[in-house]
Amino acid sequence: MKNIDTEFSLTAVPSSYRNGFWKTLVVMLGLTFFSASMWSGGELGQGLSFIQFIAIVLAGNLILGAYTGLLAYMAAKTGLSTHLLARYAFGEKGSYLASFLLAFTQIGWFGVGTAMFAIPVQKVTGIDIYILIGIAGILMTFTAFFGMKALAIISFIAVPLIALLGGTSVLKATESLGGVQGLLQYEPAETMSLAVALTICIGSFISAGTLTPDFTRFARKKRSAVVATVVAFFIGNTLMFLFGAVGSVATGQADISEVMFMQNLILPAIIVLGLNIWTTNDNALYASGLGLSNITKIAKHKIVIFNGIIGTLGAMWLYNNFVGFLTILGSALPPIGAILLADFFILRRGHYRAFHEMTFTAINWIALFSWGTGIAAATLLPGIPPINALIGAAVTHVVVTKLVASAKEKEVILTNTEKVGQ
Numbered sequence: 001m002k003n004i005d006t007e008f009s010l011t012a013v014p015s016s017y018r019n020g021f022w023k024t025l026v027v028m029l030g031l032t033f034f035s036a037s038m039w040s041g042g043e044l045g046q047g048l049s050f051i052q053f054i055a056i057v058l059a060g061n062l063i064l065g066a067y068t069g070l071l072a073y074m075a076a077k078t079g080l081s082t083h084l085l086a087r088y089a090f091g092e093k094g095s096y097l098a099s100f101l102l103a104f105t106q107i108g109w110f111g112v113g114t115a116m117f118a119i120p121v122q123k124v125t126g127i128d129i130y131i132l133i134g135i136a137g138i139l140m141t142f143t144a145f146f147g148m149k150a151l152a153i154i155s156f157i158a159v160p161l162i163a164l165l166g167g168t169s170v171l172k173a174t175e176s177l178g179g180v181q182g183l184l185q186y187e188p189a190e191t192m193s194l195a196v197a198l199t200i201c202i203g204s205f206i207s208a209g210t211l212t213p214d215f216t217r218f219a220r221k222k223r224s225a226v227v228a229t230v231v232a233f234f235i236g237n238t239l240m241f242l243f244g245a246v247g248s249v250a251t252g253q254a255d256i257s258e259v260m261f262m263q264n265l266i267l268p269a270i271i272v273l274g275l276n277i278w279t280t281n282d283n284a285l286y287a288s289g290l291g292l293s294n295i296t297k298i299a300k301h302k303i304v305i306f307n308g309i310i311g312t313l314g315a316m317w318l319y320n321n322f323v324g325f326l327t328i329l330g331s332a333l334p335p336i337g338a339i340l341l342a343d344f345f346i347l348r349r350g351h352y353r354a355f356h357e358m359t360f361t362a363i364n365w366i367a368l369f370s371w372g373t374g375i376a377a378a379t380l381l382p383g384i385p386p387i388n389a390l391i392g393a394a395v396t397h398v399v400v401t402k403l404v405a406s407a408k409e410k411e412v413i414l415t416n417t418e419k420v421g422q
Contacts, residue, residue: 010084029235042248042254068212071337072225082287109284111312114281159236177249212229
């Protein structure tokens with residue numbers, strides 16, 4: 001009997017393998033409950049008043065929620081991953097660019113998370129940091145190998161524990177500031193512009209957000225996929241930013257492991273943050289495996305091992321260049337998701353022909369041009385780079401596609417007219 005790829009790396013997920021709302025929600029919460037978001041929250045906490053912080057996080061999550069919710073709808077309707085959806089907009093070989101960029105960034109997140117786990121453990125145990133990174137990388141890669149079922153189990157364990165630990169940290173931090181009133185009256189020594197703050201808020205998760213279809217394609221109903229995704233981003237991302245920001249305000253440290261150390265929470269933090277990082281790292285490896293599977297046509301579970309090795313080897317470099325990494329994500333990735341959304345909802349009016357019936361063009365140069373335009377808009381135009389990237393890429397893709405189609409239609413009419421005249 002032929003083995004079935006139960007992760008459906010290169011095909012649509014059939015209805016018999018779809019999941020209900022709660023399983024989808026647990027997986028998406030595991031994705032959004034990421035310790036690196038606490039780090040980003042810590043950066044915001046040191047540059048904003050608490051009222052400004054709340055406004056930025058709500059605005060950022062509103063944008064992320066809309067973005068990821070629409071992608072979740074596409075995935076649940078088609079049963080396709082981000083990388084297979086990209087074939088419709090970019091062409092088969094054109095989708096390789098999207099897959100490579102998304103896979104590369106997820107491997108990078110895996111490295112950041114692995115280092116974030118190893119560093120506090122090294123402080124407590126004195127074990128060499130690179131030995132700890134190696135052990136953590138191997139264990140996380142091992143569970144990612146088993147796919148969606150392993151992701152759901154680990155997320156089910158980690159999500160409530162991280163919420164409990166983060167809540168304890170916030171209570172300790174608030175008490176040290178003189179209560180809620182002291183927290184509300186906090187003013188940073190050096191202020192951060194709201195544009196930079198919103199860029200950090202959106203950029204910290206735009207990479208994972210673009211890969212939402214990789215997980216929600218298993219949802220049984222479109223509404224379940226959308227609701228689970230939006231709820232997960234608002235709950236998970238908001239709490240992670242809040243935990244990081246309040247601890248940062250109280251201690252002056254943006255690194256959540258430093259905050260936990262100063263609050264005498266480092267031992268439970270090692271266990272709980274370790275589980276939390278594990279969930280998101282497994283999601284990162286899972287998504288990166290699907291991306292490279294689209295390019296190589298090799299099954300996802302085999303690619304995962306290679307990606308885990310690369311991410312582990314580069315862990316410390318990625319950890320030490322975290323802000324620069326966010327800058328890259330903020331400009332290069334949003335255009336991909338924007339083009340997918342514009343192609344599906346505007347140009348195709350919410351309907352794609354079944355994947356197995358499609359014969360894809362090799363490269364859609366309009367999509368690649370639109371992607372470059374989105375990056376240029378993020379880099380050169382004033383405002384919020386990720387938003388500029390989304391709007392620039394989507395508008396360009398729709399406008400240029402319609403202009404080219406109109407030009408071809410006129411050319412056909414002229415050709416037919418000339419034939420009649422002859």
